[in-house]
Amino acid sequence: MRAICLIVVGAILVLGIPAWAQETVSDVVVKGREEGIAIAVPPFATAPGLEALGQKMAALLRYDLDFTGLFTVLLPHQYPPDFVGFTSDAAQIDFDAWRATNAEFLVHCYLYQEDGAYLVDCRLFDLYAAQTVVGVRMKPEAGSLHLAGHQFSEEIVRALTGVPGVASSQLCFSGGPTGSKEIYVSDYDGVNLVQVTKHNSVSILPQFSPDGRKIAYVSFKDRFPFLYILDLDTGSSVPLSKSVGLNVAPAWAPDGKRLAIVLSKDANAEIYLVNRDGSNPRRLTDNRAMDTSPSFHPDGSRIAFVSERAGSAQIYAMNADGSGVTRLSYQGGRSYDPAWSPDGRSIAYVVERRGEGLEIYMMDADGKNPRRLTASPGSNESPSWSPDSRHVVFASTRTGTTALWTVNVASLEARRVPALDLPCQGPDWGPRRK
């Protein structure tokens, strides 16, 4: 599944990047699309016969860049009046005409074939510095052309903002109608949907392993709510935990060797730490109230979780050995589903206030600065962070059916994950692909 090799063909010169782009993600405040980096991504130049594919690939790049919220992507009517399309030769680009469009950056790509395989030469030009910022030749493996496009968009975002984009990442989630749910994987934009379980049961709450090659999930396929781990490379699914009572809410430790899970064999939902093969369960919580929904800090030292020890469901954090418990949420409603951001600085979670439904919130990792990310009718739940900590994916019933949505945590722009035509729940956002 390792899809492509990126070969740098030109000198990579990162020039003229605005000072703010060097700052860390959370300090970037996107106030509106007009203030994003202006960039043009016209249809790719192509060998004869590949024109339609070249159009689709450019559209994919435009989607990826627009998704970040950091760019203003030029529309076709904003291109130079005389522009009818690129040739394969980047030297023929009329840079003066493109500078007149107010674009700051321009992407030129040439798509062709050699021995039946696709090749794509891509360059990102800084129009004002008149320099190539990034130049790559991509030779995707069969079926990986779209992934190559996503990875080039990540390179563009990295070159211009300091942090790569997330367009190569995938989502896993449960999909299907009530009583019949399977685990699915798709690209982050909903494309390339693959059903990865065929249990003819209810399979839910999938969680990617840190390397993205395994999925821990809950399934009723063997009559009880047991935990399983699916290997995406082999397609085989093995049990993780089959205790009497609940076996739910898996959360991978960042090292990928252990998981926090929730068992009720003590006649109460408690959080356990188990090895990846299910061995050596160690109980982390011990009180009369329910404890559930663990989520690791990215360095593995702390675990956020839900507990009802204060009477209603609230977010807490503890050390990975169960010590040092602190309460984090004080929103005046119940709080659920904590998810620690990959940069460790924030926790996304769900707040339920009577009469308001479920909304996605985020707070600093110490519980300070809680703020609402969604404001919509219906239920918004199961938040999970993008690898760059700039977006949160969640399940929402705002349009009637349960669908996946993302929210940009800086701009609060929400958008539905396109292309998914089935009811979707419980998303988890996986890592970038290599």
Next chain:
Amino acid sequence: MKRHARWTLVLATLCVAVLLVATPGCKRGKDATIDPSMAGPGGGDAGGGSGAGSGVEATTGTGLPGVDVEKLGKIERLKTAGTIYFDFDSSALRPDARETLKQNAEIMKQLPDVIIQVEGHCDERGTQEYNLALGERRALAARDFLVKLGVSGDRIITISYGEEFPADPGHDEAAWGKNRRAVFNKAEK
């Protein structure tokens, strides 16, 4: 003292019931039939396994009995036992639920050689993950009360279906009220 006397009576009744019912060759009632194609609650006998030798271990402290649930045989609805209902986001047993559980306990005492499985369910409000824990808490609350009523905790297991198997697919309080429930199954050892 009155309370003490009642418990003695319950225990005595239980002993008599066990003597009467748990005789060799005693056949289980075949009163309940369940569509085995049903993937969800109270259905399916996919477990296979003769169940031979898969006994019930003594419960340790307040934990669930150490039942190897995979070795259980057919699980089917205990149709004579009434369903109980809960208030929103609550596992507290309402007075009507307590009355139903008292009747259910007597029925279960007549079936000493089966494992009782309590199913906990939720309405669609609350998150999918939280509702799995809430459904379990409802099942555990019912189990606790049944134990207090004299049904051995060594043979009561729980299962939570969270919000996954609503009894009523509607999206209003009328439906939600029917979905916040615990129902009772019997499982062959």
